[in-house]
Amino acid sequence: MSRARLGDLASYLLLGVLAVFFAVPFAWLVSLAIRTPAEVYRGAARFIPEAPTLDNFRTILSDPAFLIYLWNGLKLSTAGAALAVALAIPAAYACSRIDFRGKAAVLLGLLAVQMISPLVLLVPLYRWMSALGLLNRDLSVIAVYGALGMPLAVWLLKIAFDAIPKELEEAASMDGASRPRTLALITLPLARSGIASAFILAMVMNWSQFLIPFILLERDADWPISVAIFNFAGSISASTTQLLAAACLIAVLPAVAVFVALQRMIVTALIAGAVKG
Amino acid sequence: MRPAPDRGPGAAHPAPWLLPAVLVLAAFYAVPVLDVARLAVSDATLVRPASGFSTQALRAILTDPALPQVLGTTLLFVAVNVVALQLLGLLIALTIARGERRGLHGMAAFRTLVLAAWVVPGIANGLIWSMLFDEAPYGTLNSLLAYVGAGPVAWLSDPRMALVSAVIANLWQGxxxxxxxxxxxxxxxxxxxxxxxxxxGAGPWRVFTAITLPLLRRAIAVNTVLVSVQTLNTFDSILALTGGGPGRATEVLSLFTFNTVFYNLDLAGGAVLALLLFVIGMGMTLAVLAAGGRGEA
Structure with a gap:
């Protein structure tokens, strides 16, 4: 066997072992979620349950509160991601197309603020939201999501804009179009896959957010799914592992499904970001 | 203001374009950080505003006997994760890159699997691993270990093991x-x-040490900063996995801050801790960037 072939074998061996590590938690979650209470006690002896059941999902999804949590999660993460992208577009455009002093500082600053824990920011923000009467309002969570998602969105959009030839914009501006008009009619449509990547990425991050909605929304009915499952886990006894597994799967699935479906586009954007950044 | 260079599309005033982003940075980042610093030297609680200057909270937190333990746990958790996450990430990245050059099948599928773990919400990550680490005889890992005649392992109830378990869960996701x-x-x-x-005729190890590693140096420096700070700020998965326990065995600084502010409602104390979190994060960023910059020159 040639040296290269031996290397291939070693690669597969290594990735195989790692694949087990990365796949087991998902596989086990599914396995637990389709078990009857009796089969939960069989542990590893029944990886594929003897009598697989969808009852756990039925129980979870027949609770109207759970559908509301899912809807809240979708609503908050979509609106927050849209806000982040909207806030990022002008700055990303300026960083891509306009020469100005301090551009490097702006881009570095955007990178640096992402190092600040939301926990640090949330202490004062909680007080301000309270003073403004915005506690328990979706608006407060959406505003914070927009602010937290904006820096990464500026970076990703700047890279997307950089990839669009300036000549296309020059042609439009020679025809007398103003800069904002050129941006809206020429640049944004051409950058749509970059914009979509930034939006989806922000949305997936928001879907995972626990701290912000947990602190800013006190009413059960306003919670997104990420907060709800934490509360759910604290409220049940160990005898309902299969229900918790089903609830977790329902919380995890939308983010994983969207990401996996669109990962080629998102990963391309991220790799471009990693190379430039 | 410097006169705008005469370069067609490059010539424009950036200020109106930058305004939204700058306002957001000021309102949601800069002013809150300053406010945290102000609260740290006040006597405010979450429900009562500050009435004056006070270093009482500062002293109370800095002399809290729990703080050294929390900082020790944080240091250990961050250090182990930063090393392990990067070794594993580097190993996978290079193996996938090699596999793609050799036209091996399944590289994209493997990458997708790793990425899928990344988008799992932190709370769900903690809950999923708490089911895997379940110490009952029917718990996942313990019942698997029983098959090979090993275990049972006290994954979450033994203070040392609990920290190892938290690292494993973080590796899976990060x-x-x-x-x-x-x-x-x-x-x-x-x-x-x-x-x-x-x-x-250079062998694979020589190629790795002479070409790949030196040229990845900048990426490693930058990534070390990002991963350190991300790990420092992680607390939702630990909250769901162990709640910081047993005792304080897995209570890292961010979780301690969270508990101080939002469970004990000690805003001034929490602000001190938040400030500490901010200073450590920024300190690590600057230190590694300075070291990386020197290495490059």
Whole structure:
């Protein structure tokens, strides 16, 4: 066997072992979620349950509160991601197309603020939201999501804009179009896959957010799914592992499904970001 | 203001374009950080505003006997994760990159699997691993270990093991980030360097130490900063996995801060801790960037 072939074998061996590590938690979650209470006690002896059941999902999804949590999660993460992208577009455009002093500082600053824990920011923000009467309002969570998602969105959009030839914009501006008009009619449509990547990425991050909605929304009915499952886990006894597994799967699935479906586009954007950044 | 260079599309005033982003940075980042610093030297609680200057909270937190333990746990958790996440991420990135060059099947599928763990919400990550680490005889890992005649392991009830368990759960979720960074950096290396090395008859280890590693140095420096700070700020998965326990065995600084502010409602104390979190994060960023910058020169 040639040296290269031996290397291939070693690669597969290594990735195989790692694949087990990365796949087991998902596989086990599914396995637990389709078990009857009796089969939960069989542990590893029944990886594929003897009598697989969808009852756990039925129980979870027949609770109207759970559908509301899912809807809240979708609503908050979509609106927050849209806000982040909207806030990022002008700055990303300026960083891509306009020469100005301090551009490097702006881009570095955007990178640096992402190092600040939301926990640090949330202490004062909680007080301000309270003073403004915005506690328990979706608006407060959406505003914070927009602010937290904006820096990464500026970076990703700047890279997307950089990839669009300036000549296309020059042609439009020679025809007398103003800069904002050129941006809206020429640049944004051409950058749509970059914009979509930034939006989806922000949305997936928001879907995972626990701290912000947990602190800013006190009413059960306003919670997104990420907060709800934490509360759910604290409220049940160990005898309902299969229900918790089903609830977790329902919380995890939308983010994983969207990401996996669109990962080629998102990963391309991220790799471009990693190379430039 | 410097006169705008006469370059057609480059000539415009950036201020109106930058305004939204700058306002957001000021309102949601800069002013809150300053406010945290102000609260740290006040006597405010979450429900009562500050009435004056006070270093009482500062002193109370700094003399809290729990703080050294929390800082020790944080240091250990961050250090182990930063090393392990990057080693694993580098190993995967280079193996996938090699596999792709060799036209091996399944590389994209493997990358997708690692990325799927990345998008799992932190709370769900903690809950999923708490089911895997379940110490009952029917718990996942313990019942698997029983098959090979090993265990049972006190995954979450033994203080030392609990920290190991928290690291494992964090590795599962966090590896993807380092993988992407290193994968991108590896693809950015000029392939002719490898062709020359092959002509010179350099072995794989020599190629790795003489070409790949030195050229990945900048990526490793930047990634070390990002991963350190991300790990420092992680607390939702630990909250769901162990709640910081047993005792304080897995209570890292961010979780301690969270508990101080939002469970004990001690805003001034929490502000001190938040400030500490901010200073440590920024300190690590500057330290590694300075070291990386020196290495490059």
């Amino acid at each position: 590896t993807a980030f380092s993988m992407i960074v290193f994968y991108a950096a590896r693809r950015g290396i000029d392939p002719t360097l490898y062709e020359v090395a092959a002509l010179d």
